[in-house]
Amino acid sequence: MKVSRRSHVPPFAVMQVLATANERRAAGHDVLNLCAGEPSTGASDVVRERAAELLRTADLGYTEAMGVPALRAEIAGHYRRWYDVEVDPSRIAVTTGSSGGFLLAFLAAFDVGDRVALARPGYPAYKNILAALGCEVVELDCGPDTRYQPTVPQLMEAYYEGGLDGLVVASPANPTGTMLPPAELAALARWCEEHDVRLISDEIYHGIAYSADVQQATAAMYTGSGAVVVNSFSKYWAMTGWRLGWLVLPEELVGTVDALAGNVALSPPALAQHAGVAAFSAAGYAAAADNVARYAASRAALLDRVDELGWRPVAPADGAFYLYGDVAGFRDAVGGDSVTYCRRLLAEADVALTPGADFDAVHGGDWVRLSFAAAPDVVSRAVDRIVAWHRTL
Numbered sequence: 001m002k003v004s005r006r007s008h009v010p011p012f013a014v015m016q017v018l019a020t021a022n023e024r025r026a027a028g029h030d031v032l033n034l035c036a037g038e039p040s041t042g043a044s045d046v047v048r049e050r051a052a053e054l055l056r057t058a059d060l061g062y063t064e065a066m067g068v069p070a071l072r073a074e075i076a077g078h079y080r081r082w083y084d085v086e087v088d089p090s091r092i093a094v095t096t097g098s099s100g101g102f103l104l105a106f107l108a109a110f111d112v113g114d115r116v117a118l119a120r121p122g123y124p125a126y127k128n129i130l131a132a133l134g135c136e137v138v139e140l141d142c143g144p145d146t147r148y149q150p151t152v153p154q155l156m157e158a159y160y161e162g163g164l165d166g167l168v169v170a171s172p173a174n175p176t177g178t179m180l181p182p183a184e185l186a187a188l189a190r191w192c193e194e195h196d197v198r199l200i201s202d203e204i205y206h207g208i209a210y211s212a213d214v215q216q217a218t219a220a221m222y223t224g225s226g227a228v229v230v231n232s233f234s235k236y237w238a239m240t241g242w243r244l245g246w247l248v249l250p251e252e253l254v255g256t257v258d259a260l261a262g263n264v265a266l267s268p269p270a271l272a273q274h275a276g277v278a279a280f281s282a283a284g285y286a287a288a289a290d291n292v293a294r295y296a297a298s299r300a301a302l303l304d305r306v307d308e309l310g311w312r313p314v315a316p317a318d319g320a321f322y323l324y325g326d327v328a329g330f331r332d333a334v335g336g337d338s339v340t341y342c343r344r345l346l347a348e349a350d351v352a353l354t355p356g357a358d359f360d361a362v363h364g365g366d367w368v369r370l371s372f373a374a375a376p377d378v379v380s381r382a383v384d385r386i387v388a389w390h391r392t393l
């Protein structure tokens with residue numbers, strides 16, 4: 001029987017790295033895993049305690065497709081607290097992770113054949129979900145000259161080439177960690193509004209930022225002009241496996257997303273939603289801030305040793321918890337591109353990194369991504385091992 005053509009999304013190169021890392025660990029090796037894009041801590045105590053209580057006392061049946069009112073109200077409060085932006089809870093859809101949010105937002109906003117632009121390098125699920133939905137992905141080549149973020153001139157070029165229906169941006173971005181300063185986000189949002197292009201803003205790394213001079217701006221300021229915000233409990237609140245995220249929707253998409261959400265998933269996970277309310281308590285924010293302080297310490301230690309690592313250049317890592325570095329200088333020494341670099345590093349020094357090919361099909365062979373969300377001692381031991389391994393090449 002046939003398998004649909006549109007479901008042919010490419011497998012991630014990191015899956016091979018992870019499979020080998022697991023085999024080596026099972027064989028007794030002390031593998032340092034810096035592939036995973038997730039905090040090592042897990043949810044805060046206040047969320048866990050609430051979940052434990054709910055397991056004993058609540059029925060935890062299906063909820064409203066758009067999420068429980070208490071959580072939607074807390075999310076609206078978060079916009080008031082962090083950004084001084086008023087969002088009516090009726091425009092918030094609670095989703096199954098931001099991944100579920102992307103599916104709903106793309107389905108609601110785009111038709112088959114629509115052209116949607118995004119940055120390359122970037123988080124691969126955007127383009128794979130869009131392709132599976134029959135959209136045409138327009139990759140914008142974003143390098144150090146644009147701080148790995150799309151610009152208005154790039155949008156103009158894509159627009160005049162064949163029209164444009166959407167733009168996906170991420171700030172802080174995965175894998176580069178770079179951020180869009182408020183003026184640049186505003187310029188992109190204005191351009192999108194003027195050209196009838198739907199802006200989708202991935203803000204799941206908000207709150208994880210290291211430099212005071214790059215403020216975080218939310219596209220929730222622009223939902224009146226059609227922008228959609230995607231966010232999640234996975235990163236800042238360290239709740240990856242709870243599968244909880246949200247959308248801030250423009251009015252015209254609310255009914256559509258409500259109907260789609262009910263059909264696709266009935267409701268987001270009930271336990272995660274009810275317990276997720278506690279993430280917005282003072283203790284919830286405090287636990288998240290402690291995590292960010294740890295990433296900041298790991299990042300500072302890592303950046304101190306970048307010269308020693310010999311990756312040139314590295315992306316600025318303004319936010320998120322990734323260091324994206326150019327390892328093209330090691331091509332001859334390792335006998336191949338960054339996939340070979342990662343394979344050999346794992347086999348010879350037990351350090352697992354993600355090859356850049358997963359984020360950039362064109363230049364990714366030169367790049368690797370290191371996640372410093374792991375415990376700080378793991379990150380520093382990994383750098384020791386990488387530096388020592390380079391000497392053996």
Ligand SMILES: Cc1ncc(COP(=O)(O)O)c(C=O)c1O
Binds near residue numbers: 097098
């Ligand atoms: C930029 C970005 N967006 C979205 C996601 C999806 O996260 P989740 O579905 O857990 O919210 C990830 C996961 O790593 C990511 O890096």
